[in-house]
Amino acid sequence: MKNFNILVVGAGIMGSNHVRTLESMDGVKVSVADISKEALARIKSKFPNAETYDNIDNALKNSNADACVVATPTIYHLETAIQIAEAGFPLLVEKPLATNVEDAKKIAKAAQSNNVLLQAGHIERFNPVVAKLKVNMKNLGDIVYASAHRFGVPSFRKLDNVILDLAVHDIDVLTFLTGERPKHVAGEEKKIISGQEDLSTLIFDYGSFLAAVESNTVIPIKVREMSVMGRGGIARLNYINQDLSIFKAEGDKLSYGTFDELVTRVGKGTEVRTFIQKEEPLKLELESFIRCVNNHEKPLVTGEDGVYAVAAAEAAIKSTNTGKREKIGV
């Protein structure tokens, strides 16, 4: 890879992961901007080669960046992303693109009008298990149902509403897998341990299929799973282990000669074997971003994708307040 300078803005939990991953790549030079001196000191102690700035103006002027990553808390994405886009830098903005659809649209518009590449940070599209399911979707036939479980873990920090923080991942993955945007949503959420909404259960209508998306940060056990069912089969994936099983319904029959045959055969389907090269999704996401910037290619996750995920989350939050099924639009 040719030399590439990248500026990470916001060096908290996720920003530090970006710095660690970028620092491990050949030919990549990392600068970091954060308003917190403690955050910068932590970065400097772990990554002494990274240049640090406590002011984003200085960082944009002096870091010689080819592109930026925005990893500030979501409430600050709008101001940070617009400043970066107006200064003419390509940018990857962490998910969710913004806390509401109007702000998300402003970010996408700023990127478009300043002619800079914008990638939304929906990292799960780069998870090898999601990529593998994407190329195997034809085995499932027409999709009729999906369900996602994204549980844990509690945080001592104030997180976004759990729908914006966690459910957006699965909302976006379902769009990636099926090419469909969610049209309506109905949901409920509760405050269990954190004083704000930290448990949600949502039903999205994607037009041709329904999806139950469940998320919470209640217990310290991490679950990240999805099932996708079509008329021709079912796929189950585990985002963490990067395990995927796909079963086609073909070959199954509805009547069996003996009870033994029924017990051993019924509902098993035919397994589709796949091989998954396990890799860190963040590394793949950043490599793809750098490649798109260098080659002026369209990113795998566009600003528009980011806007739609926020629109779906916003409508879901509205539904939990109104108690009604809400329309999703941008």
Ligand SMILES: NC(=O)c1ccc[n+]([C@@H]2O[C@H](COP(=O)([O-])OP(=O)(O)OC[C@H]3O[C@@H](n4cnc5c(N)ncnc54)[C@H](O)[C@@H]3O)[C@@H](O)[C@H]2O)c1
């Ligand atoms: N892709 C993922 O799986 C994933 C995981 C975790 C977090 N995130 C996203 O990453 C973003 C950051 O989350 P986090 O958990 O790392 O937050 P954090 O609170 O740990 O860190 C945010 C950092 O930004 C700094 N900051 C605040 N305002 C700033 C500004 N104006 N300029 C520069 N720095 C500023 C803070 O000092 C802090 O160091 C959020 O949007 C979150 O949704 C994504």
